[in-house]
Amino acid sequence: MREEHEHGFRDFASANAAALRRTAFLFCGDWHMAEDLMQTSLLKLYRVWHRVRSQESPNAYARKVLLRTWLDEKRRPWRRAEQRDGEVPDVVGTASDPSERLYARDLVHAALLRVPARQRAVLVLRYFEDLPVAEVAVAMGCTEGTVKSQTARGLVALRAAVEALENGAVVAS
Amino acid sequence: MSEAELREGLRAAVECEPPLEFDPDRLIAQAEHARRQRTALVSVGVLTVAIIGTVLVLPGLSRPAHQVEAANLVTSTTFAPARPTLFPSTLAPAPGAVAAKLTEFLEGRFPQVVPAARGVRVVFQDARSGVPGALVGSVVFADDRGTTGLTVQVDGPASRVDRAAFCQGAKCLPDEPRADGSVLSFATQGPAEGMRSFAVAHFRADGGVVRLTEYNYDPAKGGDVRPSLPLSTDELVLLATDPELPTG
Numbered sequence: 001m002r003e004e005h006e007h008g009f010r011d012f013a014s015a016n017a018a019a020l021r022r023t024a025f026l027f028c029g030d031w032h033m034a035e036d037l038m039q040t041s042l043l044k045l046y047r048v049w050h051r052v053r054s055q056e057s058p059n060a061y062a063r064k065v066l067l068r069t070w071l072d073e074k075r076r077p078w079r080r081a082e083q084r085d086g087e088v089p090d091v092v093g094t095a096s097d098p099s100e101r102l103y104a105r106d107l108v109h110a111a112l113l114r115v116p117a118r119q120r121a122v123l124v125l126r127y128f129e130d131l132p133v134a135e136v137a138v139a140m141g142c143t144e145g146t147v148k149s150q151t152a153r154g155l156v157a158l159r160a161a162v163e164a165l166e167n168g169a170v171v172a173s
Numbered sequence: 174m175s176e177a178e179l180r181e182g183l184r185a186a187v188e189c190e191p192p193l194e195f196d197p198d199r200l201i202a203q204a205e206h207a208r209r210q211r212t213a214l215v216s217v218g219v220l221t222v223a224i225i226g227t228v229l230v231l232p233g234l235s236r237p238a239h240q241v242e243a244a245n246l247v248t249s250t251t252f253a254p255a256r257p258t259l260f261p262s263t264l265a266p267a268p269g270a271v272a273a274k275l276t277e278f279l280e281g282r283f284p285q286v287v288p289a290a291r292g293v294r295v296v297f298q299d300a301r302s303g304v305p306g307a308l309v310g311s312v313v314f315a316d317d318r319g320t321t322g323l324t325v326q327v328d329g330p331a332s333r334v335d336r337a338a339f340c341q342g343a344k345c346l347p348d349e350p351r352a353d354g355s356v357l358s359f360a361t362q363g364p365a366e367g368m369r370s371f372a373v374a375h376f377r378a379d380g381g382v383v384r385l386t387e388y389n390y391d392p393a394k395g396g397d398v399r400p401s402l403p404l405s406t407d408e409l410v411l412l413a414t415d416p417e418l419p420t421g
Contacts, residue, residue: 010197017195022187031191039200046204108174108182127176128183159174 009049012058013042020066026124027070029113037073041066063129063139067121074117111161119154126151272297272308274419275327282418283312283323286411287404290314297325313393321403322392323385327420330380339374339384354378357410371402375413381420383413 017038024034024041044065045052052061112120118140125136126147133151137144174182279295297310312323328334336348336358343360350356356376363369372386387409389399412418 006201010201013197013200014195017197018190018193021193022190025187025190026183035193038195042200043204043207046201047208106186108179109186112183112186123179124183127180128187130180155174155176155179158179162174 005050005053008053009046012062013045016059016062017042020062023063023124023129024066024070026109026112026128027067027117027121028073029109033073037066037070041069044069060135060138063125063131064141067125067139068141070121071117107162107165108158111158111165114161114164115154115157119150119157122147122150123154123158271327271329271419272310275308275310275325278415278418279310279312279325279412282412282415283314286408287314287316289316291316311393316403318399318403319396320391320394321388321399323387323404324392326382326384326386327418328382328384329420334376334382336374336376339372339382343372351414355414357414359406368398369402371406371409373406373409373413375410377420379420383418383420385409385413 020041021031021034021038024037025031028034028037041062045058045062052058112123115123121140122136125131125139126133131139133144133147136147140147140150142150275297276295280293283293283295284290291314293312293314295310295312297308307329308327310325310327312325314321314323336345336356339345339358340360343362346359346361348356348358355378358374358376360372360374361369362372368388368390370386370388370392372384374382374384376382387402387404389402390396
């Protein structure tokens with residue numbers, strides 16, 4: 001790679017590594033795996049950096065690569081047994097209790113991990129990355145209509161998962 | 174759960190992220206290492222293909238030019254029939270010293286026995302793989318009536334060719350025993366007026382057999398039927414019985 005391109009890639013990777021890792025964490029629910037996904041995605045991006053720079057937004061391409069890397073990883077046999085049981089505190093705290101915020105955080109993420117993979121990806125890209133439908137469609141490699149329907153289904157699944165987790169927490173208490 | 178709550182929940186989920194120890198230089202070094210490995214792998218693959226290709230192509234390049242040009246003639250191991258369609262379009266040259274000796278002998282001797290022949294070219298191929306000393310060759314030449322060819326079949330003593338096989342499918346004339354213990358056999362195939370061939374076989378005392386077949390047409394290309402055969406019986410016999418003609 002030419003020095004100019006390498007310099008550009010280094011700047012991009014330094015600026016976006018943390019954000020990519022966060023998105024990856026919301027996809028997979030594990031910080032170690034999120035770091036691996038981020039590194040693998042950046043390696044893939046490096047190989048085609050000269051093309052990415054001239055054709056497409058590097059951010060959009062990086063998201064697309066990250067998503068596909070995660071989906072590919074999920075298909076591998078040793079990854080199929082996904083950890084979908086994020087730990088939820090046993091007791092719901094009061095509004096003034098700082099543990100309520102902790103509970104809400106873990107509840108959303110634990111519920112998110114119970115949502116099917118592609119629907120989860122749509123929710124993360126739309127509500128965490130705040131991407132418009134069109135950009136999510138590009139990242140997912142599908143139509144905008146599919147993104148909308150996946151979003152709707154994802155929200156339904158997420159609400160059902162939250163409800164199930166809350167009921168479980170109440171029962172546990 | 175509203176969309177706002179979801180947004181807030183997702184942001185909260187990544188609040189406690191562990192510190193990131195990301196070194197872009199290390200990542201680039203890793204990517205370059207992987208790229209070099211891929212390049213090396215591809216180079217090894219290309220080199221392997223090139224070596225295999227060279228090994229396969231070199232024997233063909235090392236053939237004598239006259240053998241390549243004459244690669245159009247007879248392959249039959251028995252008495253050659255009088256149908257040009259049975260002649261294959263390509264022949265592989267025969268390996269080994271016997272084929273080289275036969276080629277050299279016929280290139281020198283044939284023009285002496287058949288003075289009218291021009292542009293004599295000789296090619297030999299393996300007739301029957303696994304049978305020692307069994308070779309089939311062709312002598313291509315032109316005379317006043319055009320191009321034609323002669324099939325030469327040489328079987329060493331080990332191949333145990335008998336006269337019944339020689340006459341199979343052909344009309345055989347009475348054998349002609351010779352003083353040295355060898356026997357000459359003659360066979361003809363095809364109608365008297367159409368495409369036909371005539372063969373002489375010399376069954377040598379040591380068990381070796383030389384068979385020569387001539388045609389009243391060009392066996393490689395077909396073409397016009399000649400009113401007579403290109404070589405006389407005496408000329409065929411002279412070639413077949415030449416003691417210098419090796420059989421194995």
